[in-house]
Amino acid sequence: MKTKILFLSCLTLMFFSCSDFLSYDETSSYTEDQVFSVYSRSTQMANNIYAYMRSDFGSVGNAMRAAGCDEAEYVWSSSSVQNFNNGSWSQINTVDDVWASNYKGIRAANLFLEKGVGQTFDDNKYQSSYDKAMLKYNNLQYEVRFLRAYFYFELLKRYGGVPLVTKVLTEDEANTVTRDTYDNVSQFIVNECDTAAKYLPKFYDVSYDLETGRATRMVALALKARVLLYGASKLHNNPVVTQKWVDAARAAKALIDSASVYKINTFVSYDKIPNNIALPELIYARREANSGTFESLNYPIGFVGGNSGTCPTQNLVDAYEVKKTGNVLDGTAFDWSNPALTANPYANRDPRLALTVVLNNTTWADNQVVQTWEGGISGLPKSGATKTGYYLKKYVDKTISFQPSGTTATRHVWVVFRYAEVLLNYAEAMNEAFSSPTYKDATFTLSAVEAINLVRKRSGVSLIAIPTTINTADFRTKVRNERMVELAFEDHRFWDIRRWMIGPQTVAIKRTKILKDPTTGVFTYSTYTTTDRIWDDKMYYYPIPLAEIYKNRNLTQNPGWE
Amino acid sequence: MKIRYYLILLIFALTFCLQNSVIAQNISGKVLDMNGKPVFGAIVSSQHNQFIKVETDEQGKFEILVPIGEKMDITTPDKAKRTVVAKQYNEVKIDRLYSLIEEGNTLSHSKFETTAATSTIYSEDIMKSSAINAQNALYGRGLGLTALQNDGMEYDNNTDFNIRGLGSLQGNNPMVLVDGYERPLSSLVKEEIETITVLKDAASLAMYGLRGSNGVILVTTKQGIIGKTQIEFSYDHAFIKPLHKPQFADAYTYAKSVNEALLNDGITTPRYNANQLAAFQSGKFPDYYPNVNWMDQVLKDNASSNVYNISIRGGSNKVRYFTVMNLTGNDGLMKPTNIVPAYSSQFKYSRLNIRTNLDIQFTPTTNMKVKLLGSLTESNRPGNVISPIMTAMYNTPAAAFPIKTSTGEWGGSDTWTVNPVAMIAAQGYGKSDSRTLFADWTINQDLSIITKGLSAQASIAFDNYADYWESMSQTYRYSKNSSQFNTAGDSLVNPASTIVGSNSNPVYSSSLGNQWQHFNAFAKIDYTRTWSDVSLNSGLMFFHDQYVGNGQFTTTNRQRINGYAHVGLFEKYFLDVSLTGNGTNKLQPGHNIGIFPAVSSAWVLSKEDFLKNVKAIDLLKLRVSYGVVGNDYTSSADLYKQTYGSGSTYYFTDNYTSVTGMTELGLATSGLTYEKSQKTNIGLDGRFWDALDLTAEAYYEKRTDILVSTTGALSGVMGATPSMSNDGIVENKGIEIGLNFNQTIGDFKYNVGGQFTYARSTVINENEGFVQYDYLKQTGKPVNQIIGYEAIGFFKDQADISASPAQLLSTVVPGDIKFKDQNNDGKINELDKVALGYNNICPEIYFSANLNLEYKGLGIDANFQGVGNYSAVLNTASMFWPLQNNTNISTYYYDNRWTPNNPNALFPRLTTLQNNNNFNTNSVWVKDRSYIKLRTCEIYYKFPEKLLAKTFISKAKIYVRGMNLFSIDNLKIVDPESYGIAYPMTASFNMGVNVGF
Numbered sequence A: 001m002k003t004k005i006l007f008l009s010c011l012t013l014m015f016f017s018c019s020d021f022l023s024y025d026e027t028s029s030y031t032e033d034q035v036f037s038v039y040s041r042s043t044q045m046a047n048n049i050y051a052y053m054r055s056d057f058g059s060v061g062n063a064m065r066a067a068g069c070d071e072a073e074y075v076w077s078s079s080s081v082q083n084f085n086n087g088s089w090s091q092i093n094t095v096d097d098v099w100a101s102n103y104k105g106i107r108a109a110n111l112f113l114e115k116g117v118g119q120t121f122d123d124n125k126y127q128s129s130y131d132k133a134m135l136k137y138n139n140l141q142y143e144v145r146f147l148r149a150y151f152y153f154e155l156l157k158r159y160g161g162v163p164l165v166t167k168v169l170t171e172d173e174a175n176t177v178t179r180d181t182y183d184n185v186s187q188f189i190v191n192e193c194d195t196a197a198k199y200l201p202k203f204y205d206v207s208y209d210l211e212t213g214r215a216t217r218m219v220a221l222a223l224k225a226r227v228l229l230y231g232a233s234k235l236h237n238n239p240v241v242t243q244k245w246v247d248a249a250r251a252a253k254a255l256i257d258s259a260s261v262y263k264i265n266t267f268v269s270y271d272k273i274p275n276n277i278a279l280p281e282l283i284y285a286r287r288e289a290n291s292g293t294f295e296s297l298n299y300p301i302g303f304v305g306g307n308s309g310t311c312p313t314q315n316l317v318d319a320y321e322v323k324k325t326g327n328v329l330d331g332t333a334f335d336w337s338n339p340a341l342t343a344n345p346y347a348n349r350d351p352r353l354a355l356t357v358v359l360n361n362t363t364w365a366d367n368q369v370v371q372t373w374e375g376g377i378s379g380l381p382k383s384g385a386t387k388t389g390y391y392l393k394k395y396v397d398k399t400i401s402f403q404p405s406g407t408t409a410t411r412h413v414w415v416v417f418r419y420a421e422v423l424l425n426y427a428e429a430m431n432e433a434f435s436s437p438t439y440k441d442a443t444f445t446l447s448a449v450e451a452i453n454l455v456r457k458r459s460g461v462s463l464i465a466i467p468t469t470i471n472t473a474d475f476r477t478k479v480r481n482e483r484m485v486e487l488a489f490e491d492h493r494f495w496d497i498r499r500w501m502i503g504p505q506t507v508a509i510k511r512t513k514i515l516k517d518p519t520t521g522v523f524t525y526s527t528y529t530t531t532d533r534i535w536d537d538k539m540y541y542y543p544i545p546l547a548e549i550y551k552n553r554n555l556t557q558n559p560g561w562e
Numbered sequence B: 001m002k003i004r005y006y007l008i009l010l011i012f013a014l015t016f017c018l019q020n021s022v023i024a025q026n027i028s029g030k031v032l033d034m035n036g037k038p039v040f041g042a043i044v045s046s047q048h049n050q051f052i053k054v055e056t057d058e059q060g061k062f063e064i065l066v067p068i069g070e071k072m073d074i075t076t077p078d079k080a081k082r083t084v085v086a087k088q089y090n091e092v093k094i095d096r097l098y099s100l101i102e103e104g105n106t107l108s109h110s111k112f113e114t115t116a117a118t119s120t121i122y123s124e125d126i127m128k129s130s131a132i133n134a135q136n137a138l139y140g141r142g143l144g145l146t147a148l149q150n151d152g153m154e155y156d157n158n159t160d161f162n163i164r165g166l167g168s169l170q171g172n173n174p175m176v177l178v179d180g181y182e183r184p185l186s187s188l189v190k191e192e193i194e195t196i197t198v199l200k201d202a203a204s205l206a207m208y209g210l211r212g213s214n215g216v217i218l219v220t221t222k223q224g225i226i227g228k229t230q231i232e233f234s235y236d237h238a239f240i241k242p243l244h245k246p247q248f249a250d251a252y253t254y255a256k257s258v259n260e261a262l263l264n265d266g267i268t269t270p271r272y273n274a275n276q277l278a279a280f281q282s283g284k285f286p287d288y289y290p291n292v293n294w295m296d297q298v299l300k301d302n303a304s305s306n307v308y309n310i311s312i313r314g315g316s317n318k319v320r321y322f323t324v325m326n327l328t329g330n331d332g333l334m335k336p337t338n339i340v341p342a343y344s345s346q347f348k349y350s351r352l353n354i355r356t357n358l359d360i361q362f363t364p365t366t367n368m369k370v371k372l373l374g375s376l377t378e379s380n381r382p383g384n385v386i387s388p389i390m391t392a393m394y395n396t397p398a399a400a401f402p403i404k405t406s407t408g409e410w411g412g413s414d415t416w417t418v419n420p421v422a423m424i425a426a427q428g429y430g431k432s433d434s435r436t437l438f439a440d441w442t443i444n445q446d447l448s449i450i451t452k453g454l455s456a457q458a459s460i461a462f463d464n465y466a467d468y469w470e471s472m473s474q475t476y477r478y479s480k481n482s483s484q485f486n487t488a489g490d491s492l493v494n495p496a497s498t499i500v501g502s503n504s505n506p507v508y509s510s511s512l513g514n515q516w517q518h519f520n521a522f523a524k525i526d527y528t529r530t531w532s533d534v535s536l537n538s539g540l541m542f543f544h545d546q547y548v549g550n551g552q553f554t555t556t557n558r559q560r561i562n563g564y565a566h567v568g569l570f571e572k573y574f575l576d577v578s579l580t581g582n583g584t585n586k587l588q589p590g591h592n593i594g595i596f597p598a599v600s601s602a603w604v605l606s607k608e609d610f611l612k613n614v615k616a617i618d619l620l621k622l623r624v625s626y627g628v629v630g631n632d633y634t635s636s637a638d639l640y641k642q643t644y645g646s647g648s649t650y651y652f653t654d655n656y657t658s659v660t661g662m663t664e665l666g667l668a669t670s671g672l673t674y675e676k677s678q679k680t681n682i683g684l685d686g687r688f689w690d691a692l693d694l695t696a697e698a699y700y701e702k703r704t705d706i707l708v709s710t711t712g713a714l715s716g717v718m719g720a721t722p723s724m725s726n727d728g729i730v731e732n733k734g735i736e737i738g739l740n741f742n743q744t745i746g747d748f749k750y751n752v753g754g755q756f757t758y759a760r761s762t763v764i765n766e767n768e769g770f771v772q773y774d775y776l777k778q779t780g781k782p783v784n785q786i787i788g789y790e791a792i793g794f795f796k797d798q799a800d801i802s803a804s805p806a807q808l809l810s811t812v813v814p815g816d817i818k819f820k821d822q823n824n825d826g827k828i829n830e831l832d833k834v835a836l837g838y839n840n841i842c843p844e845i846y847f848s849a850n851l852n853l854e855y856k857g858l859g860i861d862a863n864f865q866g867v868g869n870y871s872a873v874l875n876t877a878s879m880f881w882p883l884q885n886n887t888n889i890s891t892y893y894y895d896n897r898w899t900p901n902n903p904n905a906l907f908p909r910l911t912t913l914q915n916n917n918n919f920n921t922n923s924v925w926v927k928d929r930s931y932i933k934l935r936t937c938e939i940y941y942k943f944p945e946k947l948l949a950k951t952f953i954s955k956a957k958i959y960v961r962g963m964n965l966f967s968i969d970n971l972k973i974v975d976p977e978s979y980g981i982a983y984p985m986t987a988s989f990n991m992g993v994n995v996g997f
Helices: A002-017 A032-036 A039-050 A080-086 A099-116 A130-159 A182-199 A217-232 A242-257 A293-298 A314-318 A339-343 A352-356 A419-434 A448-456 A472-486 A493-500 A546-551 B007-019 B202-211 B251-264 B274-282 B294-298 B386-395 B420-425 B798-803 B891-895 B945-949
Strands: A072-074 A282-291 A310-312 A329-332 A410-418 A509-516 A523-530 B026-033 B043-046 B053-055 B061-065 B071-075 B081-085 B089-094 B100-104 B107-110 B118-122 B145-149 B159-163 B175-178 B193-199 B216-221 B227-242 B303-315 B319-331 B348-363 B366-382 B410-412 B428-446 B454-473 B478-485 B492-500 B507-530 B534-548 B556-569 B573-584 B593-604 B617-631 B644-652 B657-664 B675-688 B692-709 B724-745 B748-765 B787-789 B791-794 B817-819 B833-835 B845-855 B858-868 B871-873 B926-928 B931-942 B955-963 B967-969 B986-996
Touching: A032 A039, A032 A099, A032 B644, A039 A099, A039 A130, A039 B644, A039 B657, A099 A130, A099 B657, A130 A182, A130 A217, A182 A217, A217 A242, A217 A282, A217 A410, A217 A419, A242 A419, A282 A419, A282 B644, A314 A509, A339 A523, A410 A419, A419 A448, A419 A472, A448 A472, A472 A493, B043 B061, B053 B061, B081 B089, B100 B118, B100 B193, B100 B202, B100 B216, B107 B556, B159 B216, B193 B202, B202 B216, B202 B556, B202 B573, B202 B593, B202 B617, B202 B675, B251 B274, B251 B891, B274 B478, B294 B386, B294 B420, B366 B420, B386 B420, B428 B507, B573 B617, B945 B955
Parallel strands: B026 B089, B175 B216, B410 B478
Antiparallel strands: A072 A310, A282 A410, A509 A523, B026 B061, B043 B053, B043 B071, B071 B081, B100 B107, B118 B193, B145 B159, B193 B216, B227 B303, B227 B986, B303 B319, B319 B348, B348 B366, B366 B428, B428 B454, B454 B507, B478 B492, B507 B534, B534 B556, B556 B573, B573 B593, B593 B617, B617 B675, B644 B657, B675 B692, B692 B724, B724 B748, B748 B845, B787 B833, B791 B817, B845 B858, B858 B931, B871 B926, B931 B955, B931 B967, B955 B986
């Protein structure tokens, strides 16, 4: 019996002495305390919020958002970007659904502002670098506030007014929040930008360890200018309050006035804009990892590794002006009824065309000639060939190689804000605010015409200046065209169409048919238009995903999507 | 006649008998096993006097002093036990009805006594299969065990097991134990296995605590037996052929179909002009307009396997041994494996298994068991794994490029950049070597000296596995050829070929594929006694289990304590109770121990007075059980913690310095717990006319606390990755019926049996979130119910489209699938999906039938197995979803496609585009997946013993056997078990010989 008792006690002992055995765990993650009490981790929490900023290197089903408007067409019918155009977009079948991902950025920002701000890291106090470290750390909260404002802007331009969340929510709170108005969210962004601009440094110099790439004062100002411009536009400014245009102009002017201080007023060649963190006019860019994915998605079919992708439309190509003779550009629009022009449609055009679009019979990556003519290596009827006659050049790095001997990857940098946009924002706002392209006063020392001409004169482009005789309506057309051309494939056109409410005018897609005479090798160009894209005015706003509305019955759907 | 008395015992017995003044007399008898063979070493004892005990001799004969009319027990060396009433001469047949049934956790009871729902597969049934993977020998064998083969690469671990259908929303796989420890069955060869028992109800599963909810497959290896050494040699050779080699269109048909598809898509310029079409048809310019049947170039029509096996089995009272040495080799179906002479890229597999099981009685009260298995395998494959090769084989059209051009370069093109033949022949090879060790050691001490019936057992097991990869890889260059026709269309102009890539030098590399270690320790104290009317088997167990896999979060630690009691009354009423505590490191410390009770009982009606004398009924027993079983499944480690970890990378400074961020990880699950399964089972066991066995079961299971995501219930405004929560509930119920009829009439033996199981699950809750219509909901339907659009034909013409509800899935044209508007809102969108068919994971109905006829050694044996209430989603690229993304087209699709002239086709019109209307889950593609397969069928001859008596051979059998000879199903052109892009399923024709010495 004694043995039995001994044996049983042993068993019991084994079970309890092994409680460590049952709590064995291989975790390598941290708890909240371990994160915010340590300088490096707390900083990492803030740094991580930058990664929630999005670029558009094919963000909608591998296509650029441009393929959801008249700027481009995506080759592959399977891409979700087609849902913007084919009528299958719905609150169930959502496209470019960034609702939750932006709130992730917002939560991360709120978390840092609640838990990270005010940490003093006393353990580090006696390190010689403590003061500098704390300078950098205390700046993070303003970077984070800018980023949060930016995420709200991403939501605002899609969905209109959204729930304005400025603290870390509980699950119950998240399921019951209500939407704020467009104006409230817009005002919140403006206020946050004002605060951030007040504290953020102009430059990340040695006192910030040269950590460029962080939000600066002018980034906050640029966001403010854009938000105010959007708010003054027709979609959000009805009935028209002219003061909104004045405010938008003033916000842009604030940047223009200090442009020389910020060193952003130097224009370089247009092809230097993409993928370049050293671009002088750059205000802010989303920095991406080394990659060749975008090239794989956009090299023409028939190129090694090329799959075709976002193809510029004839609508865009037509927007580039023509020069008449010599070196002077006269600024006329391309005319397809003029046989002299159509015989050689890409000659004598605004130089930005050839830097944005891959044209037929030009040499491109791998020194290969692009054959977009019918029967050419990259032309119809080949599967995957462009249906517009063009391939994308802007942002596509032609040095990327997919040869089996070794694929390469390069740095990709997505322009979020640059000076040319600020000038165009200003030009548009001034024209609308004062109904005059030439209006100037003590505050607004630059007229709309002068502002747009700064862009048109940019290095290597040198288009003829827009005359001061132009009227408001014509100037409006000009500035819209200038935006389409200058800011092509920088994710502006898609939103401009919405805020200007010109959706119905953008559904007819022009294409070029290129034929090559097999004996003479002469190309003939003709255009045709397809009108199978569908527009509905509800599309000025995105639908809130139906699932979100069911999870939170306090959310209301945008008109037309119910 | 040699009769071995235990003399001392006899003296005791005599004294006892005399004291009781009973006139004792010698009675005699013979003990036979189920095959009529004498049982050597069976113990015959009086129930009245425990000291009267004799052992049978080699002829199975015994003599004993037991009064006629008194009960005596006969216990065979393999623990089968039968009680008979003594007659003057007793011929006692001990068949399966009397053997012990494993119930897991070292417990076993006879069929008369057990209260658990189990089914057992015996070695001889497993050996009716020639599968080189023991898993594949179990189709239709165990009542309640669903076994499905999911691809044709036989030696891979590719059998899907389910016990009683789908009880949970995820991870429905049962636990497989080999000799009591969790080990992969695929490491064993069939020849090592004695029995496989399927544990199905709470009576036995509750004792597995956190591991038992999906059922347990209990594999027991063979042990030594008392008697003369038996040496057995066997050899099996298989001629293997692929089943269902899909047929794809030839180059001309492919080109025509692309043109037709383009036209359907509104593109009027054909991709292939008349000259090119003619060239495909004539084959005049194979470098530019080839016609390659890739299927035939990649796969050959025969493969083979060889299995050699030697086993030695025997023993005495002191030592019993079983050892097996098995050598298995298998060659695959790849055709172009010897183009590069330096190496072979064939799928090749070879395995050597050596097992030794020892059973040593080193004192009268101490028994020790050692079981050792060492297994080495080597497998060879092309430089690519199978899936990209098969994908290329399916998706490369005949018109794509030649295998090799006339200049000797591999063919290739812009659109199809991989050459299926070159992938096998010119990309090197990979070779894996794996080593497995299973070792366990058990000591069993009889502690009768402390108190009668007490014993203790302790064991440890250590298992270890590792596989290493060696690979030699290289790249190949290919030629892209293009040309145009002259105006006359009879010769080529501007033919051009571009070389892409290079033939690289081989690069040699080696790596660790996987490794794991598993340590188990087990201790038990057991008290087993039988009084006159009461029997008791009770005790306590402790189980310690540590598994260490390769990498982070692969270590699982578990401990378990079991208390159990099995009580029998009058050999008629049995009651089992057990209580189990099980701890795991997968759950939150403090909340990681589960308590699992179970109670079960059985009533042997056939022993009641009113049935006792009915001769036809040998056994009639009713069982009922209820209990709670758990499952410590978690979708990832540390779900209960709010953790912060590595976030995304961002780049600061002008040097683009990369900085890794840190982020809040998924929200913590509050109150994380384990899945609970309440299992109720009612069963009936019967044996009639000493020939017909019947088992019937009905069960109801309720699974609660299943881990599901809260995504369906948490707003995106939260901005965090939703947590998991234990909110899922599933009900599962079903029935099982097994019948077996076994009779010998003179020289004629026959055996006919059948099994039928039906299991239906219902999702009660899975946090689905709000869904507008009931018909759209997963909740309320079976687990994994397929949901999709209901097709009502194809659009005839534009008028038909205009007259029908607007289909918003994509722009539709004539020939596209027309769907039913389920909610009558005039448009077809996501809200018009309904339940289609069943699920495609596990059939609700699983059945089998077996037949064995034998006359004077010549016999035939067949096993059919089938499923029902099972669906397939035929979405295989090229085969069923052709042409889009430059894939191929099968002749089956081409012949059955919609055209204006064939409006009642099986499949929609051709298109080159990814069409969201046609190619989604809808009833055109959801098909009935039921089948009946002839799993094994053999004709054998066992040489008569008389003939062999003069030789040194004691037994000999030869056979021819077919495996998977046919399938009756509705899919016809693809295999219902595996219909995607995969290595083909195979059938085999086997010949074998089996000789014993």
